[in-house]
Amino acid sequence: MKIEILHFDGCPTYREAEKTLRGVLAEQGIEAGVELVAVNTDEEAQRLRFPGSPTIRMDGRDLFPVADRAGYALGCRMYATPEELKGSPTAKMVRASWPNATLCRVRRNSGQDRRHLGRRTSMTEENKAIARRVYEIVSTGAFERATEIVDQDAPDNELLPNDPSAKLIDTFKETFAEARKGFPDLSITVEDVMVTRTGWRSESPCVAPIGERPRG
Secondary structure: OOEEEEEOOOOOOHHHHHHHHHHHHHHOOOOOOEEEEEOOOHHHHHHOOOOOEOEEEEOOEEOOOOOOOOOOOOOEOOEEOOOOEEOOOOHHHHHHHOOHHHHHHHHHHHOOOHHHOOOOOOHHHHHHHHHHHHHHHHHHOOHHHHHHOOOOOOEOOOOOOOOOOOEHHHHHHHHHHHHHHHOOOOEEEEEEEOOOOEEEEEEOOOOOOOOOOOOO
16 A cells, blocks of 8 residues: 655645544554655646645545646645635545545455454445445546445346346446446536435536426
C-alpha cells in the first residue's frame, strides 16, 4: 500500500492533513508509511494531475476524487467539512473515504488477521464507503475501478438456471456499461449515506421527473 500526501512547500495545511491521516492509520491498526511528495512547479502539477495542496492519495488514487480538468497548477485545496471549508480533511472524512473494500480484499486474499487491518472499522462504515464507491464508478464510467469493490474471483450467484457461469465483476461491468450507453450523460451525486438508506441524486439531459418531458 502506497500512501502519499502531495503538497507544495509553504502550504500551511499539509502538516495538519499528515497528522490527521497518521492518526486514522494508527487507530485502525494499519502499518503503512506516509510519503510527502513536494509539488513546487506548474509543470509538476500538470504531470501529477495535482488538484491542490494537500492531496491524499492511496496507490495513486485520490482519497477525495475530483473531476478532471484541462490544466493543473499550484494552489491550495479546500475541503467541505461539516463545519466549514477547511484546508485539510477531518479524521471523520478520512475514515469515511478510506477504501475499506480494498482493505477487505487484502485481508481475504493474504490471510492476514483482521486485527492488523481495519481494527476498529465497523461494517457500517465499510458499507458506506462501498456504497459511495459504487455510485462514483457508475457515474464516471470508470469500470476498470470495479476491482475496488468487487472481488475478481467472486461468482455471480444471481444468474438464471440456464445462464452460463460468470464472475460477479464481469456482470457488474456489463450491466452498468449498458446503462451508460442509454444515458451517456448520467451523473450520480451521493448526498448522504445512512445505515438503512442511501440518499443520492442523478442527472441526465435524457431523464426527466415523471410527467415532464426529457431535456434531450
